[in-house]
Amino acid sequence: MIPEIGHLALILALALALVQGVLPIIGAARGNAALMALARPAARGQFVFVALAFACLAQAFLGNDFSVLYVAQHSNSQLPAHFRFAAIWGGHEGSLLLWTFILTIWTVAVTQFSKQLPEEMLARVVGVMGLVSVGFLLFMLFTSNPFDRLLPAALDGRDLTPMLQDPGLILHPPMLYMGYVGTSVAFAFAIAALLGGKLDAAWARWSRPWTTVAWIFLTLGIMLGSWWAYYELGWGGWWFWDPVENASFMPWLVTTALVHSLAVTEKRGAFKNWTVLLAIVAFSLSLLGTFLVRSGVLTSVHAFAVDPARGVFILAFLGIVVGGSLVLFAWRGPQVGLGGGFDIISRESMLLVNNVLLMVAAASVFLGTLYPLFMDALGFGKLSVGPPYFDAVFAPIMALAVFLMGAGPFARWKQSSATELLKKLWGWLLASVALAVIVIFAFRHWTAPIVGGVTLGFWALLSSLAYLVMRVREQNASGVWAKLRGTTRSTYGMLLAHFGIGIFILGVTLVKGYETTSEVVMRPEDMTTVGGYTFRFINAQEVTGPNYRGVRVAVEVTQNGTRVTTLYPEKRIYNVQTMNMTESAIDTGLFRDLYVALGEARSLDEWVVRIQHKPMVDWIWVGCLIMAFGGMLAVSDRRYRVPSRRRQPEAGALAMAAAKTS
Amino acid sequence: MNRFLWPLVGFIVLLAFLAVGLTLNPKEVPSPLIGKPAPAFRIAQLQAENSTIAPEDMRGKVWLLNVWSSWCVSCREEHPVLVEFAQQNLVPIIGLNYKDKREAGLAWLAERGDPYLVSAYDLEGNVGIDWGVYGVPETFVIDKQGVVRYKHTGPVTPDALRNKLIPLIKELNRA
Numbered sequence: 001m002i003p004e005i006g007h008l009a010l011i012l013a014l015a016l017a018l019v020q021g022v023l024p025i026i027g028a029a030r031g032n033a034a035l036m037a038l039a040r041p042a043a044r045g046q047f048v049f050v051a052l053a054f055a056c057l058a059q060a061f062l063g064n065d066f067s068v069l070y071v072a073q074h075s076n077s078q079l080p081a082h083f084r085f086a087a088i089w090g091g092h093e094g095s096l097l098l099w100t101f102i103l104t105i106w107t108v109a110v111t112q113f114s115k116q117l118p119e120e121m122l123a124r125v126v127g128v129m130g131l132v133s134v135g136f137l138l139f140m141l142f143t144s145n146p147f148d149r150l151l152p153a154a155l156d157g158r159d160l161t162p163m164l165q166d167p168g169l170i171l172h173p174p175m176l177y178m179g180y181v182g183t184s185v186a187f188a189f190a191i192a193a194l195l196g197g198k199l200d201a202a203w204a205r206w207s208r209p210w211t212t213v214a215w216i217f218l219t220l221g222i223m224l225g226s227w228w229a230y231y232e233l234g235w236g237g238w239w240f241w242d243p244v245e246n247a248s249f250m251p252w253l254v255t256t257a258l259v260h261s262l263a264v265t266e267k268r269g270a271f272k273n274w275t276v277l278l279a280i281v282a283f284s285l286s287l288l289g290t291f292l293v294r295s296g297v298l299t300s301v302h303a304f305a306v307d308p309a310r311g312v313f314i315l316a317f318l319g320i321v322v323g324g325s326l327v328l329f330a331w332r333g334p335q336v337g338l339g340g341g342f343d344i345i346s347r348e349s350m351l352l353v354n355n356v357l358l359m360v361a362a363a364s365v366f367l368g369t370l371y372p373l374f375m376d377a378l379g380f381g382k383l384s385v386g387p388p389y390f391d392a393v394f395a396p397i398m399a400l401a402v403f404l405m406g407a408g409p410f411a412r413w414k415q416s417s418a419t420e421l422l423k424k425l426w427g428w429l430l431a432s433v434a435l436a437v438i439v440i441f442a443f444r445h446w447t448a449p450i451v452g453g454v455t456l457g458f459w460a461l462l463s464s465l466a467y468l469v470m471r472v473r474e475q476n477a478s479g480v481w482a483k484l485r486g487t488t489r490s491t492y493g494m495l496l497a498h499f500g501i502g503i504f505i506l507g508v509t510l511v512k513g514y515e516t517t518s519e520v521v522m523r524p525e526d527m528t529t530v531g532g533y534t535f536r537f538i539n540a541q542e543v544t545g546p547n548y549r550g551v552r553v554a555v556e557v558t559q560n561g562t563r564v565t566t567l568y569p570e571k572r573i574y575n576v577q578t579m580n581m582t583e584s585a586i587d588t589g590l591f592r593d594l595y596v597a598l599g600e601a602r603s604l605d606e607w608v609v610r611i612q613h614k615p616m617v618d619w620i621w622v623g624c625l626i627m628a629f630g631g632m633l634a635v636s637d638r639r640y641r642v643p644s645r646r647r648q649p650e651a652g653a654l655a656m657a658a659a660k661t662s
Numbered sequence: 663m664n665r666f667l668w669p670l671v672g673f674i675v676l677l678a679f680l681a682v683g684l685t686l687n688p689k690e691v692p693s694p695l696i697g698k699p700a701p702a703f704r705i706a707q708l709q710a711e712n713s714t715i716a717p718e719d720m721r722g723k724v725w726l727l728n729v730w731s732s733w734c735v736s737c738r739e740e741h742p743v744l745v746e747f748a749q750q751n752l753v754p755i756i757g758l759n760y761k762d763k764r765e766a767g768l769a770w771l772a773e774r775g776d777p778y779l780v781s782a783y784d785l786e787g788n789v790g791i792d793w794g795v796y797g798v799p800e801t802f803v804i805d806k807q808g809v810v811r812y813k814h815t816g817p818v819t820p821d822a823l824r825n826k827l828i829p830l831i832k833e834l835n836r837a
Contacts (some may be wrong), residue, residue, distance in 0.1 A: 277669060284673075311684045319677055326670035333666040370679070377682035 003068050005080070006056025006254045007147040013049035014137040015105075016042050020107075020130030024123035028196070036123035040111045043126050046133065047104035054101045057088055059147055067153030070146045073576045076159035076576050086162045086170040092310075093146035097291070098174065102181045103129065110185060110210075117206060124192030125185070132184055135317045143310045159541035167451045168228030174219030176248055180286040182214025183251055185241030186258060190276045191325055192334040195330025199276065204266035207279070210257055211639045214633040218252045223624035234582035234597040236517070236612045238620060241390040246369040253362040254282040263350050267655070270412060271352065272336050273329075278283060278355075280329060281419025284322040285362075290314065292369075343415040350408040357401040364393045374545035402456050402505065405498055406463030409469070428466045432458035443514050451508030460502030472628050497627045504623025510616040517612045523605055533594060534558045538566070542606055548572040548581075553607060557587065557652035564594075569609075571598045593617045693794055693802075693813040695712065700727075700804050703791040708759045708767050708781035715756065715782045717808060724797070724834045726755045726827075727802040728818075729790065731762045732770040734798040740817035741774050747823055748777035753831050757781030760790050760798055805834045 001294045020042035027035025059065075061084045066072040074091045075084050078631060089098040096262045107129045114122050140146070189207040225245065230238040239245065258278040342348035368389050410424050436454040440446040475483040489611065518530045522537040529535070538554040550572035557564040567585035584597035592615045599608030674803040695701070717727075728744065730737045748755055757778035759767045764783065771781070784790055795801065803812040812830055814822060 176800075273666070280669075315680055315684065322673055323670065326673055330664060330666040330670050334664065370676075373683045374679055377679050380821070396746070 002056050002059050003065065003147040006053040007145065009053040009056065009120050010137060010141060010145075010147075013046050013053065013100075014047040014134065014141065016049065017130050017133040017137055020046060021127055022130075023127075025127035025195070028120045028123040028127070031120075033119065035118050039123045039126035041112050043104070043107045043130065047108045050097075050101050050104045051146075053289045054088075056131065057094060057097060058085060059262055060147075061085060061088055064157070065153075066155070066157050067149055067151065069148045069150040070145075072150050072154040072157045074157065076162050076547065078575065079157075079160055079165070080546055082170060083160060083165050087164075089173045090160045090164050090169065093140065093144045095173065095177075096136060096140050096606050097146050097176055098145055099181060100133060100140065101131050102174070102177050103136065103184060104184055106131070106181055110188075114471075119204070120196060121189075121192055121203075123268050124195050125188040126406070128188035128191045129184055132188075134353065135321065137463075139310075139313055139317065144262040157576075159574065161367065162548070162574040162577060162579045162581045163232065165547075165574075166228065166232050167175070168224065168232060171229055172221060175217055175224055177215075178250070178438070178573065179214055179218030179255075180251065180289065182210070183216055183255060183279075183283045183286050185210040185214065186279040187325070189480075191328065194276060194325075194328050194476075197332060197335065199265075199272045201266050201269055204275065205640075208259075208262045208266060209635050211255065211262060211279075212631050212635050215252070215255045215259055216250070216628045216635070218255060219624055219628045219631065222248050222252055222644065223628070225622050226624075227621050229493050230583055230617075231586055234584045234610075235583070236515075236595045236597070236610075238617065241371050241387050244289075244293050244363050247292050249364050250284050250362050251285040253358050253365070254278060254285055256283055257358040257362075260351050261355050263270045264348055270342065270348055271355075273333050274334075274352075274355070276333070277329060278359075278561075280322070280325045280327060284318075285326075285366075287314075287318050288481045295571070324572045338525035340546065342413070345411065345418050345421070346416050347408065350404055350411050354401055354404050354408060357397055357404070361394060361397045361401070364397065365390065368393070391620075399452060402460055402501060405501065406490055409463075409467045409494070409498075409638075424470070425463065425466070428462045428510065429459065432456075432462050434467075435462075439510075443510075445514070447513065450509055450513040453505060453513070457502050457504075457506035457509060460498055462500065462507060464499040468495055481556045483499055487587040488637055488639075490634045490639070491635040493630045493632070493637070496594065496596060496630030496633060498630075500623045500628075500630060501625030502623070502628055503619050507616045507619025507623055509619075511614050511620070515612060515614045515617075519608060520608045522607055522609045528609075528611065530611045531592070531594075531615075532559060533564065533611075533613065535596070535611055537607075537609065540607065542604075543570065547573065547576065551598075553598060553599070553609070555585070555609070557594060566597045567594065569596045569598045571601070588618060589614060590618070671701070671801050680689070691727075693810070695794060695802070695810040696813065698810060700808050701789075702793065703789045705789060706783050708764065708771075708783040709781075711764075711781075712778075717804065719785070720754070720756065720804065721808050722806055722820050724753055724806055724831055725779075725804050726753055726831075727756045727758055727793070727804060728755055729760050729795050729798050729800045730781075731760045732766040733762065733800050736817045739789050740799050740819075743820055743823065744777040744817055745775040752828065753835075754779040758784055758789060758793075758795075760784050760795065761787045767821075773824075801827075803830055803834070806837065 019038060019446035023035045024042075027033070027038070057070075058069045060071045061075055062081060064071075064075070064077050067073075070091060070093050074094070076261055077089045079087065088094045107126060109130070111122070114125075117125075140518075186207050187339035189210070193203045208364040222245075223250065226238045229240065230236065253396060258275065261271045261275045261278055264271045273631055322514045327521055406428075407421055407425060432455050435458045436451060440451060440456050468487070468491075471487050472480070472483045477483050477486045497549065516531045518528060520528050522524075523529065524537055524539050526537045534557070536556045536558070538556055540551050540553045543550050543552045550570050552568050552570045555567045555569065557567060565587045567587060572581045572583060573579070582597050584595060586596075587594040592613060595612040597608055597610045601607050700717045702717060704714050707713050707715050715720065716819065727806075732742075755778050757780070759781045761784065764785075767781070767783070771778075782789065799817055801814040801818050802810055803814075805811050811834065812826070818827065
């Protein structure tokens with residue numbers, strides 16, 4: 001009965017989504033206030049029904065209702081309850097429901113925090129989001145209904161793929177989807193602006209916080225995915241340039257560019273078309289990501305749902321949404337106008353170059369991801385593009401972008417001079433090189449990429465600090481504390497995000513440059529030394545978990561005779577899917593991780609053990625966290641909470657003040 | 663042309679590629695062995711422990727090498743298809759019992775029927791490595807000259823037999 005209620009809720013949600021997607025937009029075009037007023041209640045009603053459907057599916061999972069096909073395929077009565085809940089999005093149909101659920105959450109958030117939006121704008125934004133939702137609900141109801149019954153019911157479920165039975169599953173997909181779907185808000189604002197023909201500073205200011213929040217979620221989602229892959233897959237890698245990872249990384253790159261170009265559009269009225277195009281591209285890439293993962297066009301460890309009928313549907317949907325927006329862009333774009341001019345050396349030009357670099361980086365990832373598909377479609381045969389391509393192409397582009405990132409904030413709007421910039425920055429640049437040299441001497445081994453990476457990392461850190469110092473000095477207030485408080489949260493946010501990039505780069509460079517790995521066969525009392533640590537194999541014991549059996553090995557780690565820790569890597573066989581899983585054991589430290597994973601067993605007592613010493617690896621994720629925190633600070637800035645209607649009369653004065661202070 | 667149209671044009675080209683991509687199967691990874699002589703081995707048979715089997719024993723015949731194991735779940739799906747196919751006597755099938763326990767392999771055949779002329783017993787999986795096996799089951803078609811002509815990854819389905827394997831075997835038999 002409950003699954004049928006869920007199914008019905010989805011159908012009702014579709015009806016409301018149609019109302020939400022069609023009538024308010026017509027209302028905005030005709031100036032009909034009654035139709036426009038439908039946007040809010042329709043969006044909220046749709047949210048209620050999608051939430052109800054979600055709750056029904058949750059009930060089916062938690063109550064072990066194996067007469068629901070999707071539950072029978074992705075759960076099992078032995079599966080612990082928290083995984084049964086997370087298993088909702090452990091497969092295709094449930095992932096779609098989560099996607100749609102999150103879309104309705106975003107839409108309701110827009111209706112909630114839109115008091116200063118003109119009715120027309122709100123009607124269009126909510127309408128566009130309603131249309132996106134129509135697509136997803138149709139997709140679910142026609143090709144991927146999570147409530148399909150299995151008759152007769154299965155006695156027990158086929159279980160969740162063991163690889164997904166991890167706390168990572170509980171957090172990573174919802175975070176990432178919050179980011180993916182969050183780009184739909186910026187997209188809806190862009191389409192609404194194109195429809196209304198009004199691309200002004202107010203539009204940019206409304207879009208900015210939404211875009212930044214989506215960016216925060218994308219950052220956290222990607223970070224969690226990377227961390228999950230690191231400890232779960234047992235290889236010690238943290239990024240594989242896998243198509244599914246790339247599918248989440250491309251929207252991140254474009255959204256990063258969008259966050260910056262929105263700043264220019266708001267402050268200087270420039271880059272309008274570019275900003276609109278970025279907003280369309282960011283959301284298109286989120287949709288494309290869904291297409292790549294769900295259609296099985298590209299294979300990857302992640303692509304667990306492969307069905308051509310679904311692929312055709314998503315392709316058609318993609319064609320309508322993206323094609324339609326680009327037609328609108330080609331039609332309305334030329335009327336938008338250019339905004340304020342700027343010099344070759346100015347904050348605008350720096351941001352423009354950075355934007356272009358980020359887009360080129362995204363394009364190179366895009367090309368690498370789809371190249372195998374292009375070649376295959378053209379009949380040139382199957383091939384795969386691996387990390388060597390991505391590392392070789394991506395790193396130099398981003399190096400240039402990060403260099404400019406450090407210098408950009410020092411340039412003034414409209415017009416700046418190279419000599420002035422150089423005067424402010426050469427000391428910090430030298431300091432970065434000096435620090436890099438010290439680090440490299442400490443590690444006693446170097447290559448050109450390591451030197452470059454470490455210098456760049458320090459450059460990102462130091463230039464952020466330098467900018468803070470400069471801003472604080474400029475303040476009129478007396479006393480350092482008052483000056484620090486006088487600096488806006490958006491400035492702190494930006495600095496923190498840039499600082500996070502520096503931490504990230506240092507982590508990536510040092511772990512890539514200095515990690516050591518050793519694969520040895522070990523028996524009890526065997527010892528081996530990796531990265532200055534001694535690893536002693538103590539014993540191997542059989543263990544039994546709720547839904548698996550396995551072997552746990554105890555490895556004692558010592559350094560110069562003092563005990564550091566004991567690690568317990570495991571090898572598990574899950575009962576239902578009889579799949580082997582490696583549970584690595586990691587000792588996390590501020591400056592290094594010790595990573596132990598089990599390979600093949602020679603006998604119960606004799607194992608191939610893979611031991612890795614990974615310096616600075618955690619800085620990668622800490623850097624991402626700092627970036628995300630910077631985004632949060634920027635969003636919490638006062639100016640987003642000041643109602644714009646009150647600000648309008650003094651907009652001119654404020655814009656000037658803003659141009660001066662930031 | 664209006665520069666605002668370029669994004670649309672680019673997208674249409676991409677859409678065309680994606681549409682073609684949908685018709686292709688990325689799982690169909692070609693084996694580097696296609697067109698090359700079958701990797702040699704001589705190992706013990708599963709049933710007759712003291713006899714051996716080698717690809718050169720099959721020279722002059724078109725034959726199939728089917729990699730299977732009693733622990734392999736997809737093999738359960740595949741096995742009845744192979745048993746039925748073997749009854750047509752179109753082609754000899756050599757089994758490669760891959761990383762399996764001898765008793766388990768024998769019990770499997772006793773219980774589900776034996777479609778194989780003989781099964782080679784590859785306990786360590788060394789033959790599997792030479793043949794580039796990365797998932798069980800896999801099926802290779804070898805021609806009269808001992809050259810690998812085709813590799814099927816995953817369980818052999820009635821569809822795959824009808825559309826790919828049987829036509830190819832008939833063609834090779836005529837050659």
